[in-house]
Structures are given as structure tokens and as C-alpha cells.
Amino acid sequence: MILGLNAYFQSHLFTVITITALVIVVAFAELFRRKKEEAIFHLSGTVFGVIYVGWLFSHLILLSQMPEVLEPFTYKNIFGIPIRLGTSLALLPFVLTWSNDSAAFFVGRKFGKTKFFPVISPKKTWEGVMGGAFAAILSAFIYHYLYASYLSWFDCVTLGITVGIVAPIGDLVESMIKRDVKIKDASAIIPGHGGFLDRFDSLLFTAPLIYYYIRFFAVK
Numbered sequence: 602m603i604l605g606l607n608a609y610f611q612s613h614l615f616t617v618i619t620i621t622a623l624v625i626v627v628a629f630a631e632l633f634r635r636k637k638e639e640a641i642f643h644l645s646g647t648v649f650g651v652i653y654v655g656w657l658f659s660h661l662i663l664l665s666q667m668p669e670v671l672e673p674f675t676y677k678n679i680f681g682i683p684i685r686l687g688t689s690l691a692l693l694p695f696v697l698t699w700s701n702d703s704a705a706f707f708v709g710r711k712f713g714k715t716k717f718f719p720v721i722s723p724k725k726t727w728e729g730v731m732g733g734a735f736a737a738i739l740s741a742f743i744y745h746y747l748y749a750s751y752l753s754w755f756d757c758v759t760l761g762i763t764v765g766i767v768a769p770i771g772d773l774v775e776s777m778i779k780r781d782v783k784i785k786d787a788s789a790i791i792p793g794h795g796g797f798l799d800r801f802d803s804l805l806f807t808a809p810l811i812y813y814y815i816r817f818f819a820v821k
Contacts, residue, residue: 623651653805660808665691667816689748694808697764700740701733702803705769708732721773721780734765756819764807771806775799
């Protein structure tokens with residue numbers, strides 16, 4: 602929550618204070634843990650968990666707070682109803698990532714033969730990865746037409762390809778973490794998924810990617 606507020610107010614000083622306080626508070630709390638063994642693993646895991654989920658997800662807030670960069674652009678939805686610039690930006694990672702994930706799953710299941718990263722995820726294939734990237738490119742063009750005139754054709758292709766590369770990596774990282782702690786599912790909150798992070802693990806990596814791309818390259 603604190604990292605989310607930091608992203609909302611976009612204060613560099615607040616960022617420094619937040620991260621400093623996080624390290625100190627976690628280290629202090631570790632002194633009172635009953636079992637003193639493996640303190641470094643507890644400290645590292647806690648800090649990483651906060652940064653991994655809290656900080657990476659906060660880029661969605663950064664995207665929603667960036668409309669002033671795109672003031673010259675206007676766009677409407679399919680029914681001609683205007684939507685906020687911030688809303689369009691915040692939804693962009695969801696559209697590209699979930700299009701990629703869905704296509705990668707079905708293409709990989711139907712045509713997949715070449716293993717992508719069998720050590721971590723034996724079911725992932727290069728065919729699925731390429732199918733996901735194609736779907737992300739296509740969804741970027743559709744989203745450009747409906748909601749995001751600030752994206753050029755080059756932006757659509759670039760974002761689609763990079764999301765197609767980065768999204769599987771985000772999924773692999775979460776799979777690696779689950780394997781390390783010897784669990785199959787992170788939780789059972791969302792039916793048909795291995796937990797909340799299984800639905801959003803790719804988004805943790807694609808949201809920062811899209812934010813920084815739009816911030817530094819898409820809008821001139």
C-alpha cells in the first residue's frame with residue numbers, strides 16, 4: 602500500500618524514505634522472531650516480496666497518473682464515449698498481457714513441440730511464445746484504434762513483441778519461486794488458476810515495461 606501511495610504522489614524523496622524504512626523495519630522485526638536460524642533468508646524473502654509485488658504493481662498507478670504527458674491525444678471507445686487518458690494507460694498492460702497469455706496457452710497446447718524453458722516450466726513452448734507475441738501485437742493495434750491513439754504502428758509492434766518476450770519470463774519467475782518453496786499453487790482464490798499471482802505474474806513484469814516505454818519512447 603505504501604509503495605502504491607509512493608507511485609501515486611511520484612515523490613523521489615518518498616521513494617527513498619519508503620525503501621529505507623522497509624529495510625530497517627524488516628531487519629528490526631527479525632530480531633524478535635523466535636527462531637533465529639536463516640535470518641538472512643527471512644530478511645531477503647520479506648524485502649523481495651514487498652518489492653516484487655508492491656513496487657512492480659505500482660507501475661499501474663504510475664501509468665494512470667501519466668495523462669498529462671498525452672494531453673494532445675484524444676480517443677473514444679467503440680460506442681463513441683470518451684474515456685480518461687489515465688484509464689486507457691492503466692488498462693493497456695492488462696490487454697496486451699492477457700491477450701498474450703491466452704494465445705500462448707492455446708497455441709502452445711495445439712501446436713507446441715519445442716520446449717521453451719523445460720527446467721522451470723515443461724509445458725511452455727516456443728510456438729506458444731510466438732503465438733502469444735502475435736496476439737499481443739494484434740491486440741495493441743485494436744486497442745490503438747479503440748482507445749489509444751497515442752500509440753503509433755511502430756509502438757504497437759514493439760510493445761507486442763516485447764510483451765511476448767517479457768510476459769513468459771514473469772510467469773517463469775513465479776514458477777521458479779513456487780518450485781523453490783515446493784508448492785504447486787500459490788492459493789486457491791481464483792478457480793482454475795494456481796493462485797492470485799498466477800493470473801498476474803506476467804503483469805508484474807509487463808506493467809513496468811509498458812510504463813517506461815511510453816514514458817521515454819512512445820510520446821515525443
